[in-house]
Amino acid sequence: MLISALFLLASATSPVPATPTETPAVVEPSPSATCPVCGKTIEPGQGTKVSIRGREYTVDDTACSNQLMADPDKYLESDGTPKNARK
Incomplete structure (x- = not known):
């Protein structure tokens, strides 16, 4: 009985091996x-999202959003690429 009590005490106080820490994945910035309306560069997390023909675009502000929604053919190619996109 004494031996089993000592075994339980020893196993309860023995150090638990540390789990290796995982290196966090490197997240590339967006x-x-x-x-597509004014041509201004929009940093990640900025601007307004607009959905046109099932595709999402980021525009500078509400004014650009309204212009794009009112006349998407003026700013977008037939395949959905912005007309001011770098080729």
Whole structure:
């Protein structure tokens, strides 16, 4: 009985091996976007999202959003690429 009590005590106080820490994955910053209406560079997390023909675009502000929604053909190619996109 004494031996089993000592075994339990020893196992309860023995150090638990440390688990290796995982190195966090490197997250690449999102590339900046260009407003298809005014051409301004929009940094990640900025601007307004607009959905046109099932595709999402980031525009500079509400005014650009309204212009793009009112006349998408003026700012977008037939395949959805912004007309002011770098080729």
